[in-house]
Amino acid sequence: MAKGQKWETRPLDFWNKAKELRAGWQKSIESKEKVVGQGNTFDLSFDWQAAFPAVTVIEDNPVGSMMQNKNEPYARKARLASEVRGWGREICGYQGNCWGAQFLGYIDDGTAWPDRKFVIPMPCVCDQHAKRGQQARDFENMPQWMADRLIYFGEYDEEREKPMLEHKVYCNYRIINDMERIFGQQFDEEECAKLMAGSKEVREYSREISYLMARTIPSPLSVKDLYSVYTIGGLTKIDPDATVQFWRMVRDEVKWRAENQIAAVGNEQFRFIEAHPPSWHYMKYYRYLEQYGAICLGSEYSHGAGSNYEVRPDGSIGLRVDKTYPDDMEMTTREDIIRVGSGALARPAGGFKTNEYIYRDRIVQFAQFMQADGALLAIWRHGVGCTLTRKEQAMYLRDAGLNVIHYEGSQPGDRTDLDEKRLLDQLDTWMESQGLRKVTE
Amino acid sequence: MDFKALVENRHEYAKAWKAKTGGKVLGWYEPYFPEEIAYAAGILPVRILARHYPDDVSDKWIYACCYPVRDMVNQFLKGRYDYVDGLVNVEGCQWMYNSWEVAVNNNPKLWNHYLFLPDHTDAPTSKTVLRSELNVMKGLMEEWTGKKITDEDLDRSIEIHNKNRLLLKQISEMRRMDRPLIHGAEMMQIVLASQLMDKAEMNEILEKFIPELEARKPGEDRIRLMLIGSETWDTELEEMVEAMGGDIVVDELDNGTSYYWNNIIPQKDRLMAIGLRYLGRPKNPIKDNNWRRRPQHIFELAEDYNVDGALIVKQIYCHLHGTDNYAVWKILRERYIPYHFFERDTTLPIEDTRLRLESFMNMLKPGLTHLAGWHKAYGE
Numbered sequence: 001m002a003k004g005q006k007w008e009t010r011p012l013d014f015w016n017k018a019k020e021l022r023a024g025w026q027k028s029i030e031s032k033e034k035v036v037g038q039g040n041t042f043d044l045s046f047d048w049q050a051a052f053p054a055v056t057v058i059e060d061n062p063v064g065s066m067m068q069n070k071n072e073p074y075a076r077k078a079r080l081a082s083e084v085r086g087w088g089r090e091i092c093g094y095q096g097n098c099w100g101a102q103f104l105g106y107i108d109d110g111t112a113w114p115d116r117k118f119v120i121p122m123p124c125v126c127d128q129h130a131k132r133g134q135q136a137r138d139f140e141n142m143p144q145w146m147a148d149r150l151i152y153f154g155e156y157d158e159e160r161e162k163p164m165l166e167h168k169v170y171c172n173y174r175i176i177n178d179m180e181r182i183f184g185q186q187f188d189e190e191e192c193a194k195l196m197a198g199s200k201e202v203r204e205y206s207r208e209i210s211y212l213m214a215r216t217i218p219s220p221l222s223v224k225d226l227y228s229v230y231t232i233g234g235l236t237k238i239d240p241d242a243t244v245q246f247w248r249m250v251r252d253e254v255k256w257r258a259e260n261q262i263a264a265v266g267n268e269q270f271r272f273i274e275a276h277p278p279s280w281h282y283m284k285y286y287r288y289l290e291q292y293g294a295i296c297l298g299s300e301y302s303h304g305a306g307s308n309y310e311v312r313p314d315g316s317i318g319l320r321v322d323k324t325y326p327d328d329m330e331m332t333t334r335e336d337i338i339r340v341g342s343g344a345l346a347r348p349a350g351g352f353k354t355n356e357y358i359y360r361d362r363i364v365q366f367a368q369f370m371q372a373d374g375a376l377l378a379i380w381r382h383g384v385g386c387t388l389t390r391k392e393q394a395m396y397l398r399d400a401g402l403n404v405i406h407y408e409g410s411q412p413g414d415r416t417d418l419d420e421k422r423l424l425d426q427l428d429t430w431m432e433s434q435g436l437r438k439v440t441e
Numbered sequence: 442m443d444f445k446a447l448v449e450n451r452h453e454y455a456k457a458w459k460a461k462t463g464g465k466v467l468g469w470y471e472p473y474f475p476e477e478i479a480y481a482a483g484i485l486p487v488r489i490l491a492r493h494y495p496d497d498v499s500d501k502w503i504y505a506c507c508y509p510v511r512d513m514v515n516q517f518l519k520g521r522y523d524y525v526d527g528l529v530n531v532e533g534c535q536w537m538y539n540s541w542e543v544a545v546n547n548n549p550k551l552w553n554h555y556l557f558l559p560d561h562t563d564a565p566t567s568k569t570v571l572r573s574e575l576n577v578m579k580g581l582m583e584e585w586t587g588k589k590i591t592d593e594d595l596d597r598s599i600e601i602h603n604k605n606r607l608l609l610k611q612i613s614e615m616r617r618m619d620r621p622l623i624h625g626a627e628m629m630q631i632v633l634a635s636q637l638m639d640k641a642e643m644n645e646i647l648e649k650f651i652p653e654l655e656a657r658k659p660g661e662d663r664i665r666l667m668l669i670g671s672e673t674w675d676t677e678l679e680e681m682v683e684a685m686g687g688d689i690v691v692d693e694l695d696n697g698t699s700y701y702w703n704n705i706i707p708q709k710d711r712l713m714a715i716g717l718r719y720l721g722r723p724k725n726p727i728k729d730n731n732w733r734r735r736p737q738h739i740f741e742l743a744e745d746y747n748v749d750g751a752l753i754v755k756q757i758y759c760h761l762h763g764t765d766n767y768a769v770w771k772i773l774r775e776r777y778i779p780y781h782f783f784e785r786d787t788t789l790p791i792e793d794t795r796l797r798l799e800s801f802m803n804m805l806k807p808g809l810t811h812l813a814g815w816h817k818a819y820g821e
Contacts, residue, residue, distance in 0.1 A: 086770035088755070090758045123561075127535050130730045131727070131764040131765075134733060138768060146560075146564070147561060150570075151555070160577060163566070163572075164573075384536060392543070
């Protein structure tokens with residue numbers, strides 16, 4: 001891109017809709033008419049909870065991040081409430097915040113901590129995810145279900161996949177059946193099939209959005225914009241139809257912006273990627289770097305479904321295709337539906353977390369897809385799952401010609417060890433060493 | 442027998458074993474590694490232990506606040522484990538995984554394997570997954586060594602390992618005496634040595650050692666302590682406790698009692714039998730993520746070994762023990778077992794630790810009836 005070039009930029013139309021949907025989600029988790037659980041989409045890749053008449057799920061990560069983002073004194077108080085009861089200082093900040101709030105009995109605005117009735121820790125290679133369910137159940141006796149994130153090295157192996165897939169389906173099947181039995185609510189299989197179709201549509205939109213962000217110069221959307229909405233329908237669970245409509249709206253707007261060269265950052269000169277959640281408590285650095293014309297395109301984490309693009313040896317861009325069940329696969333029983341919903345692979349084909357574990361050099365493919373010039377890789381003292389193999393990824397990126405820096409902090413949901421002044425100084429040096437200057441200078 | 446020397450001379454031992462047998466040495470990281478299969482293939486499985494040496498190489502490769510794993514990387518990059526032919530990691534602590542993969546990446550000649558052992562150990566399907574993964578590992582080991590692992594090989598290996606665990610437990614039982622014949626430091630050295638030596642040879646040593654042990658005279662009354670928390674790599678802490686009039690009479694460490702607590706129950710399907718032993722062993726924090734079994738196990742050990750108090754010693758920045766501590770504190774408080782918690786690193790800050798231990802042990806002393814000769818009522 002030509003140095004000093006300027007593009008038109010304008011506010012995002014989907015912004016207000018996103019705010020409205022998030023407000024609706026907040027109301028839903030405070031509802032007394034629903035069975036509220038703590039957990040995630042466990043190993044089903046769609047919003048399974050909506051197939052029950054009145055079940056909703058809260059996920060610790062966005063709740064803990066928001067606590068730290070909105071109210072630093074409260075988040076510190078919550079973590080202290082955890083620590084005095086024996087929880088380590090080095091545990092994930094999301095959990096330290098949420099569990100502390102549970103002990104305190106209220107959240108940062110003074111309202112009561114939303115009561116949970118069950119807990120399902122998300123299966124994940126991250127140890128902290130695997131351990132997170134127990135606190136809720138220790139605090140107040142409630143059902144807990146577990147599953148595994150299944151990992152092996154080497155090529156896809158059908159023989160190894162078979163028992164692993166059965167394990168995955170069994171765990172998911174048991175959760176649904178037990179929930180029916182315990183909460184007396186009927187799981188609606190037809191509704192479930194519809195949810196799966198909707199989820200597939202959303203995945204297509206999110207892939208398209210990733211592609212447009214990555215391949216358009218100037219990028220129509222920065223990750224800062226994406227982070228403002230990207231939990232909608234995923235970690236922030238809302239009505240499934242509203243989810244599909246919202247993401248269609250986002251896709252349409254991003255596409256229009258790309259076609260009309262409407263930039264997220266009007267002076268885009270430098271594109272960089274990250275490798276994991278940012279400091280949710282200090283998002284200012286994105287805007288700070290924009291003064292240098294630097295735009296953050298996100299990470300394998302923020303792009304989820306879109307992180308499986310690759311740059312092929314002939315220079316073409318393509319998706320790594322996951323093994324899937326045929327579209328017309330018959331789904332007559334609950335087991336069929338859960339089997340299809342669990343996916344055709346026991347070991348994920350790649351993407352966030354799996355790549356760091358077994359395909360550490362794929363971050364280079366991601367950077368090439370994003371047409372990135374540099375990488376800003378956070379390393380978190382209290383976030384093993386957010387930091388694993390990061391140093392090695394930095395080496396691969398440097399070898400591929402990217403300009404890489406690290407910064408250090410406690411964890412994306414824990415502000416304790418982040419030195420903001422030092423971070424900004426580092427960023428100035430990073431930018432200036434590449435000949436970039438702030439637009440204000 | 443000087444077990445401490447066996448641990449300290451572990452590199453020389455493994456090198457000598459290789460020279461004598463021409464066999465392969467396999468390093469392992471996680472205590473959930475089923476050594477039985479490697480041993481059946483004629484391999485010497487050795488536990489990779491952390492030792493701190495000046496480190497100017499690991500930082501480039503790994504960001505881990507957990508120093509033992511960096512110390513392991515340091516040792517590999519500096520060539521201290523140059524006799525190791527292969528490395529295996531079992532699904533468990535993520536920092537340990539990072540340490541393993543850096544060592545492997547830096548030495549492409551190393552045979553390597555990642556064994557998936559479900560974190561959710563309780564599902565009926567967990568055992569079939571593990572059995573399948575053990576079968577894969579067995580096949581890869583056969584390919585690597587060029588030796589077919591027969592049922593007879595597995596039976597022999599299971600027998601040797603079961604015997605080793607039984608002998609260790611037999612010694613451990615002697616710590617239940619009012620005045621144990623063996624103290625915590627020596628016991629831990631024996632357990633560590635068992636993770637480094639040829640098991641058959643170790644069994645012979647232990648069989649000779651047990652009568653010697655039984656012939657010892659009981660020493661003086663000591664404050665009976667339990668050690669809970671992160672794995673240990675040496676016996677500095679146990680020695681310090683002993684120097685101050687205490688004794689670690691039992692531990693709940695992953696590479697302490699948990700290493701030998703349960704045996705393999707033989708069955709026709711040998712791999713299933715091995716898998717069930719590892720799924721059913723005393724849980725470490727990462728494998729105890731469904732129902733909390735670990736706190737109850739800790740309590741039972743404390744009761745059985747009649748402890749006066751517990752030391753919870755956590756590796757600094759160990760996220761897994763950091764997530765379990767709450768439940769451990771809770772059960773000890775509920776059962777009125779005094780405890781002292783502190784964090785340590787690969788190295789032990791001597792004066793700081795000594796002061797903490799002294800305060801804790803002084804606090805315990807006034808209430809201890811056995812220190813006033815109470816045991817004598819039983820004619821000991």
